[in-house]
Amino acid sequence: MWSKESPVKNIPKDDSSYETITCDVLIVGAGGAGMRAAIASFDGGADTLIVCKTLLGKAHTVMAEGGIAASLGNIDPNDSWEVHFSDTIVEGQSISNWKTAYIYAKEVVDRVYELEQYGALFDRTDDGKIMQRPFGAHTYRRLCYIGDRTGLELIRTLEDQVLKRKIPFMDEVEITALFKDATGRACAALAIKNRTGELLLIQFKAIILATGGCGKVYEVTSNSYESTGDGLSLAYRAGADLMDMEMMQFHPTGMIYPAGVRGLLVTEAVRGEGGILTNVKGERFMERYDPKRKELSARDIVARSIYTEIIEGRGTANGAVYLDITKRGPEYIKKKLPSMYYQFLEFAGVDITKQKMEVAPTVHYHMGGVRADPETAGTNVPGFYAAGEVACGLHGANRLGGNSLGDILVFGRRAGIAAARFAKENSMGRAAGQDIEGEVKRILAPFDSPNGTNPFALKERIAATMWKHVGIVRNEKDLRAGLADIDVIAEDAKRVEAKGPRIYNESWVASIQVWNMVLECRAIITSALERTESRGAHTRSDYPAKDDAHWLANIITRDDGGKMVHEVVPVQKPPPEVAALIKE
């Protein structure tokens, strides 16, 4: 049952050979979106392969805490998909794709019940239905949850379904580039098998990108190691449109102390369960910023309010505000927020049943990403789909809590169905040999860079610059300074060095991630410069007002002959009967 064999192979550092394998549908990423897509693709009859860069079951989805937003109406019978749709559009500050939000709000209810039938065990109401908790800016109590470990249960449940179907997967594999055939269709990907250090060419009929976000370009973030946004770079370099790259969500409450866990998420469920925010003077400051919704206002508003309190000198010595849930009592807290209880006890030595937490905003979610079609999750490149955080369209300028776990299920499934269909209708394309050779040369370069730069140190520099210059409140001067820093880092990244043998070489994979991160940072900063207004998560101190006359629009980022260009595209207006559902 258990082998003792080491998987190690001795591969010369400059070995440019690669094995070639084929499949109908390649899925990159095994978080919620990737696994749900794999299930749909497999069930649609396609020969499906999952590759993911960390171990199976470790994707950033496991970190999701609060729940899945869906209008089951189990607690508030007045809730409906129409209200959920309206909340999503309104809190997204009207730049979501209306059709994406429409499909989402309608279908997410079925996805929750489906997840239950796959084996997920949600918390229950007294009469045995799925329990729903309140969350910021949702009109009704809407989040279906599993304590504060909703993401873990979601990923384990989908993992069980993947294993049950025996869908092939390869974990600890990093995709470095996508290739297109002569007709412009995506047809192959080059990969590094991290555990052996071998190269691999995967030929496919269709590909689904489900690679998650890029929070790791920031120093203070709730995101995992893997959230370096590799998918954004893969898509951009393959000619896919990126959209609203400036829209980065700062979650209002991250841990601030101790330094080793700075940025770690404190779930919104703490506020959903009655947690109160106060400043160092003991004032419940959200009464000033949003008297009606207070702590349960939209994330962009709460994050900016906390930021303002700290900047104006009403924060704690650690540069934070207080979050207090003690009134709920130990038994309730340990039952409803068990992970938070242990997280503070084990990392900070704070007992949240007796003491206040110290919290400050942390980079949490990228609303921007690969522009995806609402129906199929397809991009502008044929045979190429994107779902989950890497995709863009649902969340606009501010994502509602609970809408990402729903997003990955709804659009992961849709991408899987569409990709399987595409694979049935199309033959396999062929990548040009010179494209592959060029990419092999590019990714082996870090092994031939003696006394080069340290990729881990470069990652830290990128993160520090973005946190300093492209943070929660932006202005032209800072953004330009950030861009200049990124240019310097990009120059240093040209001679990044991979040290050690090919096998399980983190410095090698990190080198490639640094190149990806530099590209993403440029897209984020230049898009942020482009949007001369404040909307949702994007706040400009030099353009403090929301400007609907000019900016009910999305900003596209694309490659134009080696140059990064932007196009401003007005938001598509919904038909009157749909517009009538939107209640500002």
Next chain:
Amino acid sequence: MMAEMAQEPRKEVTLRVFRGVGNDPSSHRYDTFTVPHEDGMVVLNAIHYIQSHFDSSLSARWNCKAGRCGSCSAEINEVPRLMCKTPVDKFEGEITVEPMRAFPLVRDLATDVSDNWAVGMSIPPFTPRTGLKEPWTIKQEDVERSREMRKCIECFLCQDVCHVVREHKADYIGPRWVVKAASLDMHPLDGINRSDFLKDQAGLGYCNITKCCQEICPEHIIITDDAIIPEKERVVDRHYDPLVWAYRKLRGSK
């Protein structure tokens, strides 16, 4: 935790880190690094400091850095622990960091844990009872019974510490996978029985209840008492209790 430090605040931490490639015993060695101490520092912080300041060729698997994903499993001062959840101030003096011994070594601190998936796939999956009215109705207390087993983050530290798994003497699936089977068995609407599987294929009988696994579980799952022993009892009830046996024969039930 932090308060238990020695009188003098610590300025630096010294780590002794295992190095080497799996198929080449001659490469195996220990490298010593001294890194600056900071408040609340965990072993993984120190590993990252080494990578960005001293030696970028050091390999270690990690992901969430928050005790949620179960990637950064290692043996720290000979005890299986998560690097992200182990404060350096827990120890006085040098800290030794080694890869998990139960799994084949890849390089440095990274091991090959992929056998786990084949083992996991052998467990009969969740199979809802037939004829259930939708949407399903479940009591909260029934949800809570299964919850402890569902906390598992698959760090495989319990597999590492288990002497039966470690010695490869038996075809025993190991504590993680008994917990998995228990989590499925405890689902209130699951319709199958995994006792035959646990007895005949999973080698549950090999576990001699030394409870090493539950002592080191970072998610505080009471693995032996709440999963392994109840599953062993179910096997006994099913296979050796003549009344249950006769009842099952008559009813044709699970």
